[in-house]
Structure formats: structure tokens, C-alpha cells
Amino acid sequence: MEKVSVFGAGSWGTALSYVLAQNNHDLLLWTHRQEQADEINQNTNKRYLKDTQLPENLKATSDLSEAVEHGDIYVLAVPTKAIREVCQDIKKSLNRKILFVHVSKGIEPDSLKRISEMIREEIPEQWIEDVVVLSGPSHAEEVVQEHPTTVTAACENTAAANRIQDLFMNHYFRVYTNTDVIGVEIGGALKNIIALAVGITDGLGYGDNAKAAIMTRGLAEIARLGVKMGATPLTFSGLTGVGDLIVTCTSVHSRNWRAGNMLGKGKSLDEVLEEMGMVVEGIRTTKAAYQLSKAYDVPMPITSALYAVLFDNVSTDDAVEKLMGRMKKNEMEDLINLL
Numbered sequence: 001m002e003k004v005s006v007f008g009a010g011s012w013g014t015a016l017s018y019v020l021a022q023n024n025h026d027l028l029l030w031t032h033r034q035e036q037a038d039e040i041n042q043n044t045n046k047r048y049l050k051d052t053q054l055p056e057n058l059k060a061t062s063d064l065s066e067a068v069e070h071g072d073i074y075v076l077a078v079p080t081k082a083i084r085e086v087c088q089d090i091k092k093s094l095n096r097k098i099l100f101v102h103v104s105k106g107i108e109p110d111s112l113k114r115i116s117e118m119i120r121e122e123i124p125e126q127w128i129e130d131v132v133v134l135s136g137p138s139h140a141e142e143v144v145q146e147h148p149t150t151v152t153a154a155c156e157n158t159a160a161a162n163r164i165q166d167l168f169m170n171h172y173f174r175v176y177t178n179t180d181v182i183g184v185e186i187g188g189a190l191k192n193i194i195a196l197a198v199g200i201t202d203g204l205g206y207g208d209n210a211k212a213a214i215m216t217r218g219l220a221e222i223a224r225l226g227v228k229m230g231a232t233p234l235t236f237s238g239l240t241g242v243g244d245l246i247v248t249c250t251s252v253h254s255r256n257w258r259a260g261n262m263l264g265k266g267k268s269l270d271e272v273l274e275e276m277g278m279v280v281e282g283i284r285t286t287k288a289a290y291q292l293s294k295a296y297d298v299p300m301p302i303t304s305a306l307y308a309v310l311f312d313n314v315s316t317d318d319a320v321e322k323l324m325g326r327m328k329k330n331e332m333e334d335l336i337n338l339l
């Protein structure tokens with residue numbers, strides 16, 4: 001049994017706490033809202049997992065220093081935009097080495113940092129045993145129904161990855177390990193861009209052909225950028241690449257797909273975000289990936305088209321027309337050098 005503190009009581013932090021509680025770990029879930037902690041301690045978190053009865057041993061607190069004191073393993077489960085703030089608050093009372101796990105999927109715009117890099121920038125090195133990334137095709141709603149789910153624990157330190165594999169593994173939550181942190185973080189973050197794009201084409205009334213086209217060429221541009229950033233090409237053919245792309249682009253559980261679908265049906269970005277009530281990581285990540293494509297000189301046509309829709313007032317119809325009208329290409333010409 002491990003002592004674990006989970007930071008962030010949204011859909012994913014709560015679902016992972018469900019798994020950890022069922023695995024009989026000594027778990028404490030931190031939320032920044034007292035009323036949410038009170039509700040969770042009555043075994044529900046209806047705003048995020050409306051039909052779920054939480055395990056009796058899943059306890060919550062809104063006292064950050066209590067959560068900092070509790071765990072030897074920290075699971076950071078807040079949206080990318082909150083990672084730095086939460087790390088800065090944790091740092092105020094942290095006084096020992098911790099194994100950090102982050103389960104978020106995003107890239108920070110402007111700094112272009114991956115989440116593990118942000119954590120290492122904010123938490124003093126002396127307090128970091130290591131940083132493991134837990135990512136893969138895993139909708140929270142299905143995890144708490146104990147539907148079979150597979151994810152990957154990524155860390156160059158295989159002992160750390162194995163420890164997190166053991167922490168979460170059970171009969172419905174199967175954890176693989178991988179040493180390619182860059183590839184796992186890039187795949188998990190950028191699949192949200194492609195899910196937004198697929199949601200748009202679905203919202204425009206296009207069919208499965210368009211969905212398959214966006215997913216396939218989307219994976220190509222994710223891998224193209226990832227390899228330029230130091231990722232292992234094969235990672236993108238795994239759970240955190242094509243696996244998470246499939247589960248996000250083809251599921252009504254996906255907030256990114258749902259947001260794209262509303263955009264495709266004509267709603268404004270403000271209207272979509274107002275209606276969602278949960279994080280849509282793909283919005284900020286589109287900006288970050290667009291900036292990365294320029295920084296690394298990597299063509300990312302789908303990301304660029306979505307950037308134009310989200311931030312340059314280009315219509316979704318015009319974006320699709322421009323994508324389809326691009327210069328003729330050999331499908332593999334830019335992929336062959338990934339291998």
C-alpha cells in the first residue's frame with residue numbers, strides 16, 4: 001500500500017482516486033473548493049461524475065498543506081493551465097522527496113513547455129524523486145464504470161514507471177510502461193487538437209470518410225512534430241498516440257470532440273466554453289502546437305487550419321476547403337524519415 005495525494009478533483013482526478021481507493025492505497029484527494037471536498041466525503045462528485053458512487057475510503061480535503069503532508073506519491077490532475085499555480089502552492093510546504101505523476105494533457109503556449117518540464121521548473125529538484133506521465137485512451141466516465149481501460153506510465157527511470165504501474169494496475173485498469181516521456185506527452189496533448197477538428201467535421205455534417213482522413217493525417221503531423229522534438233516514432237503507434245486519438249475522436253465522452261462539434265454547428269468559441277463546464281485542453285494546445293510547428297519548421301496543416309478557426313476568425317467551411325485544396329503530395333514523403 002502507498003500513501004498518495006491526488007491534486008485536482010475534476011473528472012480525471014476523481015476517477016483515478018476511485019482506482020487508487022479500490023486498490024486499497026492510503027489516498028487523499030485535494031480540491032480547492034471546500035464544498036466539493038464535503039460532497040466527495042459523502043461519496044459523490046456529481047458535477048463531474050454525475051452517476052458515480054465513490055468508494056468509502058476515497059477521502060477529500062481542501063487543505064493543501066494536509067495533502068502535501070499526506071502522500072509519498074503526488075498525482076497532479078489539474079488542467080495544464082493550473083499546473084504551475086498548483087506546483088507553486090505545493091512548493092510552499094513541501095520538505096521531502098516526492099514521486100510526481102502527472103495525468104494532464106497539454107502544452108503551455110508561449111513557453112512551449114511540456115507538463116513534466118513545467119513541474120521541474122516549479123518544484124525544486126531536491127524534492128523531485130522523479131516525474132512519471134500517466135496517459136492513454138481513458139475516459140473518466142468509463143473508468144468509474146470499471147470498463148476495461150489501458151494506459152501508459154512513462155518515465156526514463158523504469159523503476160519509477162514500474163512503481164506507478166503497480167500503483168494503478170487492477171482487473172479493469174491495465175497499465176503499460178514506456179520510457180519515451182516526450183512522445184507520450186506530445187501524443188496525449190496533440191490528440192486533443194485532432195479531436196476538436198473531427199468534432200468540427202462531424203458538426204458540419206461530414207461523414208466517417210472525413211473523420212478517418214483527419215485522424216490519419218492528424219496522427220502524421222503529431223508524429224512529425226514529436227520526432228523533431230526528440231520522441232520515439234513507434235510511441236505514436238501505441239496507446240498514447242493512435243490509441244488516445246481513437247478514443248477521443250470517436251467518443252461523445254470527449255470534451256474536445258463535443259466542443260468541436262458545437263463549433264461545427266455554428267456556435268462561437270465563447271458559447272461553447274460557457275456550455276462545456278469542463279476543460280477543453282485542445283483550445284490552448286492548438287495555440288501551443290501552432291507555435292511549435294513554426295519553432296521546429298514542421299508542416300502541421302490541420303493544426304494550422306484549426307488555429308485559423310479558433311483565433312483568426314476563419315470559418316470552418318473555409319478551413320476545410322483550404323485543407324482539401326492543398327498542393328498534391330506523396331502520402332509518405334514526409335513520414336519516411338521518421339523511421
Ligand SMILES: NC(=O)C1=CN([C@@H]2O[C@H](COP(=O)(O)OP(=O)(O)OC[C@H]3O[C@@H](n4cnc5c(N)ncnc54)[C@H](OP(=O)(O)O)[C@@H]3O)[C@@H](O)[C@H]2O)C=CC1
Nearest residue numbers: 009010011012013032077078079082104105139140278279
Ligand atoms: N476527463 C478525462 O476523461 C481525462 C482527462 N485527462 C486530463 O486530465 C486533466 C484534468 O482534466 P479533467 O479532470 O478532465 O478536467 P475537469 O474540467 O473535469 O476538472 C478540472 C478540475 O481542476 C480544477 N481546477 C481548475 N483550475 C484549478 C486551479 N487553478 N487550482 C486548483 N484546481 C483547479 C477544477 O476545479 P473547479 O471544479 O473549481 O472548476 C476541476 O476540479 C486534463 O489535462 C485532461 O486532459 C486525461 C485523461 C482522461
Ligand SMILES: O=C(CO)COP(=O)(O)O
Nearest residue numbers: 136137138139254255256
Ligand atoms: O484524454 C481523454 C481520453 O483519453 C479525455 O479527452 P477529453 O479531454 O477530450 O474529454
